[in-house]
Amino acid sequence: MPVNTTPRPIDVLSQQLKDLQNEIKILKCDIITLKEQVRQKDEKFEIISKRQTQTEVATQKGWFW
Secondary structure, three states: OOOOOOOOHHHHHHHHHHHHHHHHHHHHHHHHHHHHHHHHHHHHHHHHHHHHHHHHHHHHOOOOO
């Protein structure tokens, strides 16, 4: 009598579910990383923006001329 090597549908679905769960974990990590990168860029932009504003005010008041 031959051994049935065809996977059962429930086994296939179970493996697909595990694969999807792993993909979701990876995507969550990617999102966290992207959020942190955006936060860092926002901080840098804010610092640059403040410096430009301070320079503009100082220039308008004649401090640098």
